[in-house]
Amino acid sequence: MSDVSGVREEKPAASRRPLVTPVRVVIAVCLVAPFVALLWVGSYAKTEPVFIGIPFFYWYQMAWVLVSTGLTMIAYQLWQRDQRARAGGASR
Amino acid sequence: MTDGVNGVALTVFILFFVAVTVMGFLAARWRKAENEHSLDEWGLGGRSFGTWVTWFLLGGDLYTAYTFVAVPAAIYAAGAAGFFAVPYTILVYPLIFTFLPRLWSVSHRHGYVTTSDFVRGRFGSKGLSLAVALTGILATMPYIALQLVGIQAVLDVMGLGGGENTNWFIKDLPLLLAFGVLAAYTYSSGLRAPALIAFVKDTLIYLVIAVAIIYIPIKLGGFDDIFAKAGEAFAQTNPATGAPRGALVPGEAGQWGYATLALGSALALFMYPHSITATLSSRSRDVIRRNTTILPLYSLMLGLLALLGFMAIAAGIEVDNGQLAIPQLFENMFPDWFAGVAFAAIGIGALVPAAIMSIAAANLFTRNIYKDFIRPDATPAQETKVSKVVSLLVKVGALVFVLSMDKTVAINFQLLGGIWILQTMPALVGGLFTRWFHRWALLVGWGVGMLYGTAAAYGVASPTQKHFGGSSAEIPGIGEIGYIGLTAFVLNVVVTVVLTFFMRAVKAPEGVDETSPSDYTADAGDPGVRVELAKETSGDPVH
Numbered sequence: 001m002s003d004v005s006g007v008r009e010e011k012p013a014a015s016r017r018p019l020v021t022p023v024r025v026v027i028a029v030c031l032v033a034p035f036v037a038l039l040w041v042g043s044y045a046k047t048e049p050v051f052i053g054i055p056f057f058y059w060y061q062m063a064w065v066l067v068s069t070g071l072t073m074i075a076y077q078l079w080q081r082d083q084r085a086r087a088g089g090a091s092r
Numbered sequence: 093m094t095d096g097v098n099g100v101a102l103t104v105f106i107l108f109f110v111a112v113t114v115m116g117f118l119a120a121r122w123r124k125a126e127n128e129h130s131l132d133e134w135g136l137g138g139r140s141f142g143t144w145v146t147w148f149l150l151g152g153d154l155y156t157a158y159t160f161v162a163v164p165a166a167i168y169a170a171g172a173a174g175f176f177a178v179p180y181t182i183l184v185y186p187l188i189f190t191f192l193p194r195l196w197s198v199s200h201r202h203g204y205v206t207t208s209d210f211v212r213g214r215f216g217s218k219g220l221s222l223a224v225a226l227t228g229i230l231a232t233m234p235y236i237a238l239q240l241v242g243i244q245a246v247l248d249v250m251g252l253g254g255g256e257n258t259n260w261f262i263k264d265l266p267l268l269l270a271f272g273v274l275a276a277y278t279y280s281s282g283l284r285a286p287a288l289i290a291f292v293k294d295t296l297i298y299l300v301i302a303v304a305i306i307y308i309p310i311k312l313g314g315f316d317d318i319f320a321k322a323g324e325a326f327a328q329t330n331p332a333t334g335a336p337r338g339a340l341v342p343g344e345a346g347q348w349g350y351a352t353l354a355l356g357s358a359l360a361l362f363m364y365p366h367s368i369t370a371t372l373s374s375r376s377r378d379v380i381r382r383n384t385t386i387l388p389l390y391s392l393m394l395g396l397l398a399l400l401g402f403m404a405i406a407a408g409i410e411v412d413n414g415q416l417a418i419p420q421l422f423e424n425m426f427p428d429w430f431a432g433v434a435f436a437a438i439g440i441g442a443l444v445p446a447a448i449m450s451i452a453a454a455n456l457f458t459r460n461i462y463k464d465f466i467r468p469d470a471t472p473a474q475e476t477k478v479s480k481v482v483s484l485l486v487k488v489g490a491l492v493f494v495l496s497m498d499k500t501v502a503i504n505f506q507l508l509g510g511i512w513i514l515q516t517m518p519a520l521v522g523g524l525f526t527r528w529f530h531r532w533a534l535l536v537g538w539g540v541g542m543l544y545g546t547a548a549a550y551g552v553a554s555p556t557q558k559h560f561g562g563s564s565a566e567i568p569g570i571g572e573i574g575y576i577g578l579t580a581f582v583l584n585v586v587v588t589v590v591l592t593f594f595m596r597a598v599k600a601p602e603g604v605d606e607t608s609p610s611d612y613t614a615d616a617g618d619p620g621v622r623v624e625l626a627k628e629t630s631g632d633p634v635h
Contacts (some may be wrong), residue, residue, distance in 0.1 A: 022259060031189060031190065032186070032188040033554070034183060034186055035186070037139050038182060039345035039351050039354065040184060042344075045342050047340060047341055050316075052315055053314050053315025053316050053317075053318070054399075055319060055341065057175070057341045057342075061179055062178065062392060063100075064179070064182055065182055066388075068186070068388060068390070069185075069388040069389075071186075072185055072186060072385050072388075075186075075189065076381055076382070076385055079381070
């Protein structure tokens with residue numbers, strides 16, 4: 001199994017499955033989304049709308065803790081499935 | 093502040109302190125392995141920790157006492173800019189999801205204990221490995237010192253610091269005691285001690301935050317009042333700079349700084365030796381990935397904690413030293429006994445990371461300086477012995493640092509440490525994914541990044557300091573103010589890439605790569621993971 005996965009990650013051309021699959025694109029989007037959202041500071045540098053007295057700037061970023069966690073969980077689940085499928089496909 | 097000792101708070105504090113001390117010594121027997129005289133046992137807890145222990149250990153390690161004191165202190169001082177810690181700790185997790193499992197796998201296959209071990213094995217370069225090791229040790233030392241600053245802040249507020257004219261020995265005695273105890277159980281129990289104590293630390297911290305975030309706003313009239321008062325305070329002109337003290341929301345000019353600081357710090361966090369030590373102690377590759385989905389709970393807590401900075405302003409806390417703002421807020425707001433619990437949370441919060449950091453720095457010294465350059469034939473038992481002694485020296489060094497020098501020196505060095513440690517990323521993370529980079533190009537890139545970062549930080553002035561006044565400066569070519577560490581990192585990568593093309597063109601020797609592609613995806617139970625580990629740690633002369 002370890003040989004197959006090694007081939008997959010380092011020499012994609014030799015593998016039967018393509019390196020980039022729709023599932024992996026979704027995983028990548030899940031992992032990249034927090035960077036886009038949080039590094040674009042201009043999109044959330046404002047006080048309105050206020051939530052229970054807390055300016056937008058603060059509660060929005062704290063909400064992203066939860067959103068980002070959800071996205072990482074999705075990425076984790078998809079990755080598990082991806083790996084199981086590949087392990088199965090490699091006639092283990 | 094120095095209106096006598098708070099007896100009740102102090103008693104509670106001491107009770108908790110004694111309890112964790114006992115735990116620290118008993119930890120040596122926890123999950124004890126057959127071969128206790130190996131660096132894997134003492135320095136990595138036998139590489140045996142599951143999801144929950146790793147969660148507590150990493151959480152206890154990354155969210156240090158200094159963080160708890162410094163993040164709200166930054167908010168207290170300047171408002172929005174200090175909140176960058178939240179996006180920073182959000183971005184860390186997608187990053188570690190991507191690269192740390194690979195480091196775990198290759199480290200298990202080859203018995204690597206430190207990042208420098210990996211760099212040496214991957215690039216066949218002792219010089220590059222030494223550069224990574226020295227950077228790691230240099231960056232960790234001031235970080236340990238800052239944990240002491242965290243304990244000092246708590247002791248001060250409890251009235252134990254004594255006045256300015258107290259004899260220095262009496263004044264520093266509590267700190268000396270705390271650190272003596274810490275040193276003793278780290279020496280005897282290794283990484284198992286902070287792993288066990290982290291349970292207490294994190295439980296206390298969560299408890300204190302939960303209470304603080306509900307109880308204090310009720311006493312202060314709700315978040316509306318808190319932010320209104322904070323907004324007024326920030327609008328006041330600071331006499332030193334002639335500009336407003338801070339802002340509730342970063343202005344246009346501050347946004348680059350905010351984003352680059354968040355990104356740069358996120359990239360740097362898992363280059364620190366103590367983060368890697370805690371990661372490598374986990375039982376399987378999956379434990380790490382699973383942890384990236386539960387560790388953000390700490391980021392949420394950090395966000396709530398940061399809000400305490402605003403509460404300190406609204407509560408009218410006036411302190412010269414911003415580090416004391418939060419302990420003082422606890423003392424003013426909570427009943428004495430609960431203030432004691434809160435102080436214990438911060439105090440114990442300093443012990444866990446300090447222990448892990450000293451172990452990580454000691455491992456670096458032992459593996460990548462002692463074994464590589466001084467005693468190549470050292471046995472695992474000798475390695476462990478050296479590591480134990482060095483962990484003591486590192487702590488003594490940090491103690492001397494804090495007691496003999498001004499606190500700002502430690503803070504300056506920690507700021508530099510963050511810039512420095514980021515420069516090891518191309519070798520480490522680059523190496524995990526590709527062997528394309530040339531080892532000499534990486535070494536020169538590292539050097540350029542270190543020099544640029546240090547020089548740029550030296551040139552930053554603040555109202556109170558001529559040099560090292562902050563971690564942000566103008567980004568050459570862009571003209572915005574940004575985090576120096578990230579600018580240095582980009583420079584480092586550019587130099588590395590250009591020189592790699594050059595080295596390849598002149599066919600400079602590449603060095604031997606002892607790893608193979610399958611090493612990076614191996615998991616516990618896969619053929620070779622345990623077997624090779626046993627072979628390496630029994631002193632097989634592979635290197």
